[in-house]
Amino acid sequence: MNGARTAAQPGPPLWLLLELTYRCPLHCAFCYNPTDFARSGPELGTEDWLRVLREARALGSVQLGLSGGEPLAREDLEIIVAEAHRLGFYVNLITSGVGLTEARIRALKSAGLDHIQLSFQDSTRQMNDFLSSTRTFDLKSKVAALIKQYDYPMVLNVVLHRLNIDHVGEILEMADRLGADYVELANTQFYGWAWHNRDQLMPSRGQIERAEETTRRFRERAGRPMRIFFVVPDYFERRPKACMNGLGSIFLTVTPDGTALPCHAARMLPGLEFPSVSASSLREIWFESSGFNRFRGDAWMKEPCRSCPEKVRDFGGCRCQAYLLTGDAANADPVCDLSPHHHLVTEIVARAEGPRCGEKPLVFRSPANSSALFP
């Protein structure tokens, strides 16, 4: 056995993310869902999802994320949560809150839901709506009150981008008024719809610095405890993120039509087999499919990663970002300034500093736009 070439036997997929549906009442231009979602197959049925849960739990999965689209669009969400809880998952719901009525949160709580992450959905129009303190805020206030009433911590996730990042002060004020315990200010990562709208959504370095400064001042202000996490966008870093802790290491996600992936965006990677949970067991998929094995270990790496001492820390960064920017998923993530392709990232960042003229309109995530992009 050649130890240098053989990835160690992978551990369990500790993290299972089920994207239950692509249906969503929102149309966020920064959504990471694939732009061709309209042509994906039909959603799995209840029994299929329950079987996926049982198979994953038998493999050793413990953390479950229920996401989408908007997972509340599934009428069987409570059934799925109940089975996940019975199996011993820690069950996290990732939701916009649209559709979270008192009847549903009561049912979800009694089904064993452990945690809710409320995302503050935003498009420019909705942000303006919010900033003028109208309907959006009323909806969020209601949902936030329900979350607290049912004894969950109030965790708010806000996606930042060029068009809203200057409002980070107002966003934090809003989070404070909603009684948030945790706020994640997550700068847009550029996959899916966000990749399509990248140039319009890319903030300038000045915008990011001002937003960080505003956040720092807000943290210092005395008041009730509210923990704030500010996630800088990849493109402004000099080293890549340890994406998914290495593909096929701890994370397994299933798309609405049952395709199993080693990360949210991996379906775009060419030449890989991503089996359906309807045709293969999760055990076969996790241990045997090329989609999960291709980027395990470090034998696939090229220079500069191959001989880099930091490869054990960042695993070469994000395969999807390497593919999107350089055309080869086995290249170093060009966010790394050791990558020979790093200039691609710095050029994109430099363009965000320049004057805006003849800007393309944003393409919002919707079935109609998806079908138009992929007729």
Next chain:
Amino acid sequence: MNESSMPPASRPMIGRGFRLQWEPAQNAYVLLYPEGMIKLNASAGEIMKRCSGEATVAEITADLERAFSTSGLAAEVAAFVDLALQKQWLMAAAP
């Protein structure tokens, strides 16, 4: 005095938002919390699984000493309980 230290007569229980469970796939007790997991080593697992909110720190120590036919664990248990309190893995049950 360390604010988070717990007197031997108080009764620790698993902190709010955390869940302790045995994971056969990892051959370990794990502590689950929103979007995260801590894998406990053997002694931490043995202490935590006794933190039901009913037993006092002194009773937990005595039970461990019985279970492992040993003595003199009080300092180690107290140190772990203090650490777990700081990290909010444990909290004191209402008296």
